[in-house]
Amino acid sequence: MSFLIFIVLIATAIYFINQYLFSYWSRQGIPFKKPVFLLGELSAILSRNVPSLGEFFENFYKNYKQSRILGIYFSYRPTLMVCDPILIQEIMIKDFGSFHDRGIPADEEIDPLSAHLFSLSGQRWRDLRVKLSPTFTSGKLKGMYPTIFNCAQTMQKYLEKEMKNGTDNFDTHDLLARFTTSIISSVAFGIENDCINDRENIFRKMGLKIFDNDYKLMIKNILATFLPKLTTKLRMKRVVQEVEDFFLSVVRQTIEHRDSNESYQRKDFMQLLIQLKNQGFISVDKDENDEDEVNFDDFKSLDTKKLTFNQVAAQTFLFFVAGFETSSSTSNLCLFELSRNPKIQQKVQEEIDQVMKDADSTDITYDMLQKLKYLEMCIDETLRKFPIVPLLVRECTKNHTFSGTEFTIEKGTQIFIPCQGLHRDPDFYANPMEFDPERFRDSPNGSKNTRGLFYLPFGDGPRNCIGLRMGKLQTKIGLATILSKFSCKLVDESLMHKEFEADPSQFIIKPKVPIVIKFMNRK
Numbered sequence: 001m002s003f004l005i006f007i008v009l010i011a012t013a014i015y016f017i018n019q020y021l022f023s024y025w026s027r028q029g030i031p032f033k034k035p036v037f038l039l040g041e042l043s044a045i046l047s048r049n050v051p052s053l054g055e056f057f058e059n060f061y062k063n064y065k066q067s068r069i070l071g072i073y074f075s076y077r078p079t080l081m082v083c084d085p086i087l088i089q090e091i092m093i094k095d096f097g098s099f100h101d102r103g104i105p106a107d108e109e110i111d112p113l114s115a116h117l118f119s120l121s122g123q124r125w126r127d128l129r130v131k132l133s134p135t136f137t138s139g140k141l142k143g144m145y146p147t148i149f150n151c152a153q154t155m156q157k158y159l160e161k162e163m164k165n166g167t168d169n170f171d172t173h174d175l176l177a178r179f180t181t182s183i184i185s186s187v188a189f190g191i192e193n194d195c196i197n198d199r200e201n202i203f204r205k206m207g208l209k210i211f212d213n214d215y216k217l218m219i220k221n222i223l224a225t226f227l228p229k230l231t232t233k234l235r236m237k238r239v240v241q242e243v244e245d246f247f248l249s250v251v252r253q254t255i256e257h258r259d260s261n262e263s264y265q266r267k268d269f270m271q272l273l274i275q276l277k278n279q280g281f282i283s284v285d286k287d288e289n290d291e292d293e294v295n296f297d298d299f300k301s302l303d304t305k306k307l308t309f310n311q312v313a314a315q316t317f318l319f320f321v322a323g324f325e326t327s328s329s330t331s332n333l334c335l336f337e338l339s340r341n342p343k344i345q346q347k348v349q350e351e352i353d354q355v356m357k358d359a360d361s362t363d364i365t366y367d368m369l370q371k372l373k374y375l376e377m378c379i380d381e382t383l384r385k386f387p388i389v390p391l392l393v394r395e396c397t398k399n400h401t402f403s404g405t406e407f408t409i410e411k412g413t414q415i416f417i418p419c420q421g422l423h424r425d426p427d428f429y430a431n432p433m434e435f436d437p438e439r440f441r442d443s444p445n446g447s448k449n450t451r452g453l454f455y456l457p458f459g460d461g462p463r464n465c466i467g468l469r470m471g472k473l474q475t476k477i478g479l480a481t482i483l484s485k486f487s488c489k490l491v492d493e494s495l496m497h498k499e500f501e502a503d504p505s506q507f508i509i510k511p512k513v514p515i516v517i518k519f520m521n522r523k
């Protein structure tokens with residue numbers, strides 16, 4: 001009998017604790033979605049009962065956008081979904097000082113490669129961001145262009161060879177991922193890599209391991225995103241040991257090689273990171289006209305603390321991870337839409353032909369790429385329909401009351417911004433599932449609406465994507481190289497009129513089943 005009373009008491013206590021923890025949003029006076037016992041929204045995600053992460057949050061956006069903000073729970077962790085473009089602007093730009101972090105765990109002791117720009121917080125993030133900003137100016141990218149162009153030439157020759165041998169169907173995601181892996185590994189590690197011809201290349205293998213849809217890795221990523229404090233408490237390692245060993249060893253060998261050859265000069269990320277390790281800042285080359293792009297006043301107040309070896313390795317690892325899959329997915333989905341829309345594809349090709357004719361050049365130079373405005377509009381429209389990173393994350397770093405509202409949120413609150421929902425909202429984009437590059441002809445956000453932020457493929461504000469220019473550059477050169485020589489058609493014609501299914505195990509937008517495209521030689 002006493003055991004039964006004990007059980008009843010425990011059950012009652014659990015019930016009331018659960019009720020209390022799940023009353024957080026009602027106590028804050030913020031509209032909320034009723035949570036599922038114990039797990040909240042995690043129950044759907046962990047049971048893989050969701051189409052894809054992007055669509056999961058897009059559905060939230062559609063159902064709750066009228067309330068402007070929505071309180072949800074991941075287990076007992078309250079998270080605020082912000083759907084209103086004006087409030088999003090407040091978070092990302094206007095009151096950035098209260099939202100500068102992502103709240104993602106970075107513990108160098110457990111994961112030596114985790115202390116990178118994406119996950120660092122506060123002053124450590126700011127100092128590093130200012131130090132790394134000169135890495136991505138157009139002057140620096142121009143310096144890296146010969147390496148990038150070489151990779152494009154290798155891809156072109158590879159395709160010509162394959163076509164001659166009778167292969168004309170390509171899994172373009174894999175092809176373009178091998179292309180961007182070649183670029184990133186060359187410019188980030190200074191190692192000339194040919195992942196295009198060599199499918200077994202170690203960098204490609206590591207890339208596949210990082211984006212593997214292994215269940216264990218997926219759970220770790222889910223926990224780190226939705227319950228970051230738990231991940232830290234459990235001292236959970238997120239980078240697979242084999243990947244960590246590989247990156248630490250490659251970075252060590254590269255640094256040793258360059259340190260022992262002082263005359264060695266290469267215009268790549270690694271060289272810039274080595275400057276940060278040896279002198280604490282990046283030197284501005286006199287011949288580079290970068291001053292208009294980086295605010296060098298920031299450097300006056302900046303400590304010149306040198307980067308440690310692990311910090312160099314972590315940034316290199318991040319450039320690799322953030323750099324290849326995002327750009328190859330963008331290029332792949334752009335090629336997919338161009339294959340579905342032959343007239344738009346033809347217009348892109350005519351533009352490329354014209355620019356090459358005007359320059360009287362068969363090679364696509366850096367300056368010629370800047371003239372491919374219509375191709376750029378197609379890339380912008382691809383990223384509207386398919387924001388490769390469909391959800392942005394911030395953490396509130398100071399108690400904050402949103403302007404013109406009664407809504408106050410506490411320091412430590414996790415914030416989600418559902419880009420995919422915003423990008424497909426008919427209030428901003430008529431017929432949102434239609435691929436229409438013309439939206440971007442005279443509008444940087446593809447819409448007539450100018451209130452607040454709702455076009456966010458690279459995020460926005462001081463914590464936006466630092467590699468934006470690099471991402472666009474490799475996407476553009478890859479597509480221009482292919483489309484100058486070949487026309488593209490979908491092998492599975494049923495995809496002409498239906499949307500592909502996104503892979504539910506990935507945080508980024510990626511088709512569940514590879515898209516196969518038939519290449520045809522242009523006259």
Ligand code: HEM
Pocket residue numbers: 117118119129318319320322323324326327330388389392393456457458459460462463464465466467468470471472475
């Ligand atoms: C088409 C390609 C790319 C897309 C769509 C993309 C998208 C994004 C997005 C959405 C974010 C988060 C921004 C925010 O929270 O406001 C981000 C952050 C970041 N991206 Fe990219 N990215 C691309 C290419 C690249 C490349 C090529 C690199 C580096 C080589 C890179 C490095 C980074 C880094 C380091 C951050 C973290 C910045 C910080 O926290 O200060 N990205 N990217």
